[in-house]
């Protein structure tokens with residue numbers, strides 16, 4: 001009993017919980033920056049640790065140790081609270097993602113809906129952060145963030161629900177187990193379109209470059225983050241990285257078969273049994289596969305970031321409401337129709 | 350712990366670029382220093398848009414009368430610890446604008462400066478060297494503060 005509670009706390013705090021996730025975000029940011037620099041023919045971080053692998057960590061420590069300015073006009077309570085919450089909320093959502101096991105640290109019936117709800121909370125926190133700093137640039141940035149995040153929330157949610165409809169379950173663990181039997185849902189028909197839409201909507205959700213309208217440097221200084229310095233800015237950066245990990249992790253979990261590796265291919269059942277028999281081996285195996293898949297998703301996002309330049313506001317709004325939302329409604333309808341008309345298409349597990 | 354913080358400060362100097370009335374020659378060279386061939390990101394430098402996020406203020410120009418209060422305000426908006434790097438001869442001494450009626454003849458007449466990079470315009474190599482010198486200076490200051498040799 002006591003041991004169980006101790007192990008549970010260890011899981012939440014150390015592995016694969018808070019400390020592991022934060023370390024992983026630093027690693028992913030390094031991969032992102034290195035690859036981005038490489039695409040631009042640059043070196044990227046080079047001298048901090050092995051090939052600059054400690055760069056994101058150094059950035060974080062430096063920001064934590066810097067002076068923390070609160071402007072006189074700002075709403076003090078909100079200004080302090082939003083950075084904290086914006087770290088806590090994605091961390092909480094990350095506990096539901098299966099990383100080292102086929103279930104997350106936490107899981108309950110219908111937790112996919114809960115995670116999607118948490119991503120909306122992050123959007124609201126961003127708007128609050130922008131308005132609480134009482135800076136003109138921040139307010140405009142927050143208004144744009146609201147426009148953008150709310151617009152892309154709908155296709156994102158619908159895209160995340162497509163594999164859930166195929167697996168006939170809203171529980172993340174069951175969706176992962178379904179994919180172990182029926183194959184990655186990216187290979188199933190309407191779900192691959194949903195995967196593409198999911199990756200595209202991650203860009204505006206994370207405010208990455210072709211969709212970084214809320215923090216457009218040339219127009220808005222730094223958008224809604226303008227007034228945040230020191231620790232608060234460090235928290236916002238960490239929060240953005242955690243969201244990147246969350247988005248990539250969600251894509252891996254819903255579309256790429258979660259932490260399962262090659263052992264679910266036909267003919268490798270013996271390997272599967274060996275892995276499932278040994279708890280240490282299975283933890284390492286699943287974590288490594290999760291890392292590989294997440295890194296692939298992050299590289300795809302980086303590639304998109306390097307390829308495109310920023311869209312205009314009207315193009316961004318049109319992209320969400322005229323193209324992606326109707327497309328996703330269509331995909332949802334097709335999925336429903338197919339699972340009703342041709343039940344054999346998606347095997348029942 | 351303080352060693353870790355010192356290391357982090359040396360490892361990630363984020364830049365804020367400010368033009369206080371220069372001819373734009375040096376500004377283009379600063380951008381060249383950030384581009385592929387010289388790539389200041391090797392040292393962890395990133396170009397930031399907001400003074401609240403930056404550590405190093407990279408200024409050019411002789412500070413015209415209009416820009417002086419703005420330069421001071423930008424400097425005051427930056428959180429401690431902060432450093433100033435001047436790029437170009439006209440930022441260091443007034444250069445070709447020396448003796449004009451409308452400028453302060455150098456950035457150090459308005460805000461404290463840590464590193465000067467001369468040249469009209471300064472070469473990107475020189476700017477990269479200036480950045481390294483700034484980091485070295487910071488390292489020595491940190492050592493002195495800890496009482497080491």
Ligand code: SF4
Pocket residue numbers: 371372373374375376409410436437438439440444445468469470471
């Ligand atoms: S130093 Fe020369 S090139 Fe540079 S800003 Fe001044 S006048 Fe222009």
